[in-house]
Amino acid sequence: MITREDIDKSISFEEYYQLVEQLAKSGGTSGENKSEALINYTKLNYSRMKRLVKTTAIAPEVLETVTCFDDKLTWVVLTESWCGDAAQNLPVLSKIAEANKNISIRILMRDENEDLMNQYLTNGGKSIPKLICLDENLKELGTWGPRPKVLKDWLVKEKANPTMEMSALKEQFQVWYTKDKGQTLQKEMITLMQAWLNKDCLSI
Numbered sequence: 501m502i503t504r505e506d507i508d509k510s511i512s513f514e515e516y517y518q519l520v521e522q523l524a525k526s527g528g529t530s531g532e533n534k535s536e537a538l539i540n541y542t543k544l545n546y547s548r549m550k551r552l553v554k555t556t557a558i559a560p561e562v563l564e565t566v567t568c569f570d571d572k573l574t575w576v577v578l579t580e581s582w583c584g585d586a587a588q589n590l591p592v593l594s595k596i597a598e599a600n601k602n603i604s605i606r607i608l609m610r611d612e613n614e615d616l617m618n619q620y621l622t623n624g625g626k627s628i629p630k631l632i633c634l635d636e637n638l639k640e641l642g643t644w645g646p647r648p649k650v651l652k653d654w655l656v657k658e659k660a661n662p663t664m665e666m667s668a669l670k671e672q673f674q675v676w677y678t679k680d681k682g683q684t685l686q687k688e689m690i691t692l693m694q695a696w697l698n699k700d701c702l703s704i
Contacts, residue, residue, distance in 0.1 A: 502576055502632060502640070506616060509607035510576060513594040520546045520581045530581040531611040536581040543670065545587035552591035552682065557601050559686040565693075566600050568701040572636040573693075575605045577645075578617055579629040584674060586629040587649045592682035593631065596689055622646060633696055642694035648684050651676065 511519070523529055524546035529538045561657055562570040575593065590607075597603040610617050610628050620630045620643060630645040647655075651673055694702035 501619070502616065502634060502638060504638065505578070506608065506613070507574065507606060507638070510608050513590065513597070513607060514607050515694040516590070516607040517549060520587075522580050530609055533582075541582040541584065544585060545581060548584075549591050552588070553594075555683045556592055556595050558595055559683055561690055562596055562686050565690060565702050568672040569629060569693075569697055569699050570602060570690075571697055573603045573641070574636075574638070575603060575633045576634065576635045577605065577629050578608050578610045578613065578620065578632075580610050583628050583646075584670065588674070588682075589629055589647065589685055592685045593689070594680070599612060620645075626692060632634050633692075642692060644689065644692060647673070648680075648688055650684060 510702065518528070520542065524543040527539055528534070529542040540542055546685060557597075575597065577586075577593065578592065579590065592675070594605055597605040608616065608632075610626060617626050617628075617630070621627075622630070627646040632643050632645065633641045646652075654673075655669070658664070658666075664672075690702055693699070
């Protein structure tokens with residue numbers, strides 16, 4: 501359960517972006533593991549985030565739903581700077597929140613919030629990013645993560661019948677993200693909010 505104390509210690513997307521930028525430029529990384537590999541991922545992810553912040557276009561379906569609800573929502577996202585899925589999805593989630601004043605996005609670092617992360621495991625793992633949607637009373641409405649459903653399904657299929665090494669699959673995920681330009685995630689979040697809020701005007 502996410503508390504007011506958790507919200508109070510969270511940071512905005514802008515603050516998170518600045519943190520990743522600082523870490524990338526100083527040769528650092530967030531989280532407990534400070535390996536060279538994760539430091540390099542943080543540097544790469546800053547480049548990805550920088551591009552997405554500039555180029556992500558808001559889907560027409562998102563703009564059409566801005567007047568659909570006046571419920572105040574908080575999207576709490578657990579993440580780390582080295583996470584490739586986070587770098588691809590957080591800027592898009594931020595764009596959705598920018599388009600709708602009723603949505604606030606707040607960031608918590610996974611390794612600094614282990615007890616909280618353990619409440620939102622994916623198949624027993626601490627997969628990130630993990631988004632938890634809360635109403636204005638901090639009641640949990642639903643969750644999302646760590647990646648769009650099409651990629652989650654692809655991963656399940658690969659684990660059942662492997663056709664490539666996991667490292668190659670992760671590279672294919674990044675190719676997919678680049679081609680998709682955040683459009684699938686935007687539509688997926690509309691569908692989820694329709695279920696969370698039971699608002700027919702959110703359907704696509």
